[in-house]
Amino acid sequence: MSVIEDDYELRKLIARYTKRGDAFDWKGWADLFTEDAIFTVPGAFGTLRGRREIHDIPKSKIHGVFATTQHYIVNLDFDVQGDTAQGTGSLFYVAVANAAKPNDYYMAGGRYQWSFVRTKAGWLISKAHLDFLWNNGSDAESVFVEDSGAAKR
16 A cells, blocks of 8 residues: 555544544444554543453443534544554544533543554554543533543553
């Protein structure tokens, strides 16, 4: 594959990442990670190790809390080196807890850093790190409070 094709495939991977998250498709979302992936969200989920934790912990904290969410990941930049790649992106996240009250929402923003590996099935995320930088101070931010147990893993 060319660098342009790899860049395109990585962008598609991140698009699937946001779509599956917004659809609350936890299994499909976790399947975008390698089996031994590490996902770190300081101050929120802590460090999650392996696809099972990457599935279970966010699902247990978010599923059923929000009626809808929208993830926007922009300013994507990838550096492909053979069968591995590094990437960065900026997150803008919006969530509505009650669909009947769409003006009552939670917003947050942050920056992602990723490592990717090319597999037989295509590109997968092997490492992800998300730093939340801001939020609108809504009570919903309690969903993103780090579990002491997750941080120790």
